[in-house]
Amino acid sequence: MRKVYLDHNATTPVSPIVLEAMLPYLKDIYGNPSSIHEFGRIARKAVEEARAEVASLINAKDAQEIVFTGSGTEADNFAIKGIAHALKNKGNHIITSCIEHHAVLNVCKFLEKEGTRVTYLPVDNNGIVDINELKKSITDKTILISIMLANNEVGTIEPIEEIASIAKEKGIILHTDAVQAAGKLPIDVQKIGVDLLSMSAHKIYGPKGIGALYIKKGIKITPLISGGHHERNRRAGTENVAGIAGFGKAAYLAEKELSRESPYLVGLRDYLHEGIKKKIQEIRLNGDPKKRLPNTLNISFKYLEGESIILNLDLEGVAVSTGSACTSGSLEPSHVLVAMGLDAVDAQGSVRFSLGHDNKKEDIDYVLEVLPPIIDRLRKMSPLYKEKK
Amino acid sequence: MTDQAHLYSEKVMEHFRNPRNVGEIKDPDGIGHVGNPVCGDIMELYIKVKDGVIVDAKFKTFGCGAAIATSSMVTELVKGKTIDEALKISNRAVAEALGGLPPVKMHCSVLAEEALKSAIEDYVKRKK
Numbered sequence: 001m002r003k004v005y006l007d008h009n010a011t012t013p014v015s016p017i018v019l020e021a022m023l024p025y026l027k028d029i030y031g032n033p034s035s036i037h038e039f040g041r042i043a044r045k046a047v048e049e050a051r052a053e054v055a056s057l058i059n060a061k062d063a064q065e066i067v068f069t070g071s072g073t074e075a076d077n078f079a080i081k082g083i084a085h086a087l088k089n090k091g092n093h094i095i096t097s098c099i100e101h102h103a104v105l106n107v108c109k110f111l112e113k114e115g116t117r118v119t120y121l122p123v124d125n126n127g128i129v130d131i132n133e134l135k136k137s138i139t140d141k142t143i144l145i146s147i148m149l150a151n152n153e154v155g156t157i158e159p160i161e162e163i164a165s166i167a168k169e170k171g172i173i174l175h176t177d178a179v180q181a182a183g184k185l186p187i188d189v190q191k192i193g194v195d196l197l198s199m200s201a202h203k204i205y206g207p208k209g210i211g212a213l214y215i216k217k218g219i220k221i222t223p224l225i226s227g228g229h230h231e232r233n234r235r236a237g238t239e240n241v242a243g244i245a246g247f248g249k250a251a252y253l254a255e256k257e258l259s260r261e262s263p264y265l266v267g268l269r270d271y272l273h274e275g276i277k278k279k280i281q282e283i284r285l286n287g288d289p290k291k292r293l294p295n296t297l298n299i300s301f302k303y304l305e306g307e308s309i310i311l312n313l314d315l316e317g318v319a320v321s322t323g324s325a326c327t328s329g330s331l332e333p334s335h336v337l338v339a340m341g342l343d344a345v346d347a348q349g350s351v352r353f354s355l356g357h358d359n360k361k362e363d364i365d366y367v368l369e370v371l372p373p374i375i376d377r378l379r380k381m382s383p384l385y386k387e388k389k
Numbered sequence: 390m391t392d393q394a395h396l397y398s399e400k401v402m403e404h405f406r407n408p409r410n411v412g413e414i415k416d417p418d419g420i421g422h423v424g425n426p427v428c429g430d431i432m433e434l435y436i437k438v439k440d441g442v443i444v445d446a447k448f449k450t451f452g453c454g455a456a457i458a459t460s461s462m463v464t465e466l467v468k469g470k471t472i473d474e475a476l477k478i479s480n481r482a483v484a485e486a487l488g489g490l491p492p493v494k495m496h497c498s499v500l501a502e503e504a505l506k507s508a509i510e511d512y513v514k515r516k517k
Contacts, residue, residue, distance in 0.1 A: 344426035
């Protein structure tokens with residue numbers, strides 16, 4: 001049976017080139033980058049080269065502005081808790097949005113229990129953050145704004161430059177979760193004017209277990225993990241050298257391929273969307289039709305529940321997901337789709353197709369062949385379909 | 390939260406792939422309607438009763454894999470049972486017949502039991 005992987009927003013396969021770049025650090029080059037002897041120095045060189053590649057992907061001014069973490073989630077935790085702590089004498093108010101990843105939302109909820117005040121900004125029907133509400137929410141106690149660059153479920157790209165100029169004008173630190181955006185969109189942290197930016201390697205054909213936080217020079221932040229002097233006292237723990245080397249290579253490849261890959265993915269994704277529109281009635285595109293990640297297509301199939309579609313596609317060898325891999329065990333509809341104003345039925349019936357550079361037109365043709373009968377069969381089983389017929 | 394959530398037993402997957410008794414019964418003797426879209430499941434259960442015995446059962450379900458499998462299983466379990474016997478079918482019995490359900494999906498078996506009870510209540514009401 002054909003296998004088609006369309007869940008690249010959950011994770012991506014490690015590129016063979018990335019794997020090659022990692023292997024030496026899992027075998028012969030085992031030194032601790034903090035050691036001053038040759039074994040250590042060789043490992044240090046790999047870490048610093050990778051840091052430069054990751055810095056280059058987002059056009060950071062100085063590679064030292066990149067701090068490696070254990071994941072994108074850790075980078076988000078570090079950014080938000082680190083600023084809340086470092087600026088606790090300045091204020092205790094954070095502004096974020098309703099559609100952030102749980103790596104941001106649950107950090108904010110954690111801080112709320114400790115007395116931080118958090119404003120969760122609403123979004124419009126396409127998932128774009130309400131800028132007027134942002135302006136209205138700012139107080140003299142606001143210390144941090146954290147808005148994602150692009151949403152993981154629907155792919156909507158947020159107006160981060162506009163938000164940055166508001167933050168700058170008010171002297172508020174801006175963090176952006178760019179875990180889904182980095183490597184998929186051109187990012188220039190200097191041009192945007194963002195202070196903190198989270199990334200993850202495994203979304204861009206790198207390994208799992210390695211992320212990074214960009215911290216603009218001059219930003220005071222309290223470390224999340226205390227210990228040795230690693231990462232210039234900002235993140236203790238012996239560096240994951242192989243992971244870092246892999247992240248560096250993945251960042252290099254992503255930057256190099258971006259201008260070619262982006263239109264390819266848009267073409268393939270829109271081909272899938274058109275095909276679905278042609279073959280299946282009563283669907284709804286979730287997310288901004290234009291300002292959207294090149295690889296992401298989120299569709300609600302009316303009268304159906306997402307998991308039943310996903311399981312059926314899985315039986316045909318096609319891997320997709322509902323809202324996000326992290327919420328597939330919960331019963332409530334996606335918080336992102338609910339915030340965008342979808343009713344419960346539409347929100348339950350959403351499926352995310354997230355494409356990657358390994359996908360071919362034939363893969364999409366296969367999906368377009370197996371999907372319509374699944375939808376048809378499930379709708380015949382749905383009590384809601386009968387009511388509307 | 391997610392850990393075991395989507396690991397279904399073979400029996401669940403078998404009923405999900407080939408659900409039994411899908412559809413509606415024309416002139417049913419009882420209809421059960423439970424659930425709501427917010428929690429992600431809606432079940433409709435139809436029964437046909439002859440001489441106090443459930444001779445046919447069909448369902449329509451909006452929901453996840455477990456919801457479809459429990460709907461299918463409960464219609465299987467109930468056929469040939471007297472009303473009194475059918476009222477004794479618990480959610481646990483439905484789950485057990487399916488080789489167990491992930492903890493996060495146990496509510497689907499509860500819904501199946503409720504759908505059956507609701508259909509029987511409707512039957513009793515109609516008879517009066």
